[in-house]
Structure formats: C-alpha cells, structure tokens
Amino acid sequence: MKTKHIIFTVALVMTAMVGTAKAFAEDTEKVFQFYCAQCHGEKGDGLGVNVTKDFPVTPRAFNNADEMNKLTDADLRNVIREGGPIASKSEMMPPWGKTLSEADIDGLVKKLRDLCQCKGKQG
C-alpha cells in the first residue's frame, strides 16, 4: 500500500512538471551564456549576436551601473520571469519563468549585480 502511494505521488509530481520550468539549478555562468548571451552578449554588454539592424531595441547592458541601479532585485527577478512588459520594458525580452528554475533566476540576479558592480534600487 505504501509503495503504491509513493508511486502515485511520484507520478503526480512528474505530471505536474510537464511543460514547467526545470526543478534543479544549473551553474549560473552556464545559464547566462546559454539563455541570456544571445541577446545581452557574452560579457553582458548588450551586444549579443541577435542585435542586428532589425532588433527594435537595445538589450540592457548589465555593465551600465546607472541604468541597473534604477532596478531593484525584485524588478530583475520579475523581468526574467515574466518578460520586459512587467516592468514597462520591451516585449523583446521574453518571459523565462516557465523555462528557468527559481534557483536559476536567483543565480542570474546575483550575476547581473556582479556585472554592474552595483546593488540596485533598494525596494
């Protein structure tokens, strides 16, 4: 009976995970280079390979402390999770909340603060 219960619980959790963000954290630098660098650049300077003449906005340069200081950590977390429009930013920043784990997003916020060498707006 106990075994059946465990199998049922595991199956339920696996079903709930389909189509949702992965549950474990990857190395933050790998996450940044894999997901973010294509638009924000490998150095986070906003000069990713997708920024062609057709790209309608300039992606955030994470090494720009003045701009990054306008955002709280919660703002950064929300934009990564929900996409640019959640903070009145560009739609070109898509929502990654169904792709990245919460731990991945926490790691990215720290990485962005390392890049800007700033603490951000305190909220």
Next chain:
Amino acid sequence: MKTVIIMLTGLALAGLSVDNARADAAAGKAAFDANKCNECHYTDGPAKEKTIDDVLAKKGPELWYAGSKFNADWLGGWLADPKPIRLLAYNSLKEKNPGDHPKLAAADAGSVRDFLMSLTSGDVEAGKVKAKKNPKGKLIFTKKMPCSGCHQYPDKDSAKGGISGPSLVEAGVRLNPDWILAYLLHPSVFKPVKDMPNFVGLLSDKDMLNVSRFVASFQPDK
C-alpha cells in the same frame, strides 16, 4: 465471394506496402550509418538531454522525430544538396555556419530520407495546422513573444530577425505545420533543454495554433 477476394487482395497489397516501407527504412538506416550521420545525430528517442552540457555536447540536431518534423520532399533534396539552416555554427554564438554539412549521393539521400521519415512522434497530431498568414500569429511572432528576436523570417523581399536560432525563412517548405504546433505544446518532449522559452502556460492553445499557422506560411521570396 468476389467481395471477399477483393478484400483479401487489398489486405495482401497493404501488407506488401508495409513490408516495402520497412525494407526501405532499414536500407536507409544502413546508409545513415555508412555515411557516419550517426556521429552527429541520434535517432533513438526519447530526448536524452537533461542539462545545458548535454545540449552543448551535441554536434548536430537530434533526428528521432524527423519524420514528424520535416517535409519529405524538402528533406530528400536537402540531404543531396544541403544549404545552411542556421546562420551560426551549431551550438555557437561566435562562429558562422561554415556550410560544410556532408552531401549524400542521390541514391543514399533518397534512402536516408525514407529512414528518417519513418521516425515519428506520437505527440504530433496530424491535420491540426493549415499554413496561413494571420495577424494574431504575426503579432505573437514579432512582438508578444518575440520569436523574431532569435529567428529570421521572410518579410517582403528580405529576411529579417535574429540569428541565434534556426532560420525560419523557408519554414513552410521545410517543416511539417503540425510539428510546429506540437513543438510549442510539448517542448519537454522534443527539446527538454533549449535556449528558447517554454510558452506552455503563457500562450493559449489558440495562440499557439495561430503562430504555428503563421510560421508554416513562410515561403522563400514571399
């Protein structure tokens, strides 16, 4: 009696047809291996990638659902005369695609096509998507969930869009429209780890259908 004979003949012919298809696929698998395609592409599903490292270790895309993904005519032609689909080298944000994918001899190309087209996924529902330009799909593709940020697409006389993802300029020729929808609906089946957002829970099924129809309408020079 006549009806029974006709039915038995039909069943026998259907059986022969299935046997022939299996034989073609088996010959294609042999050609696939002989041409060392298996050094860069795996053909046995389900998806094996669990981490970013798993994805970056790959030399080429997985092909275990190729028969559901590609249009057969395009695939046969491409194998005989491959042209870059990605502007950048596979898994690179730095190097241009060198365009050096091996060409197969005409007979092998047909044979390998038959093998790859035999590899299908039960998660692709046939007959769901008909290619059609539509404003809702275009809005999603270019703005709401900006696919255009990473994928090139045809816009009037030129290609527009980002370059980190595969070009979709010829998506209507290359891809099965039903697979485009299935890929959006079931990302964890086809690519459990990928540098493109999952849109399940963000786009409705109807939105996914609209954007799939829009992408399937892409034709070169249109």
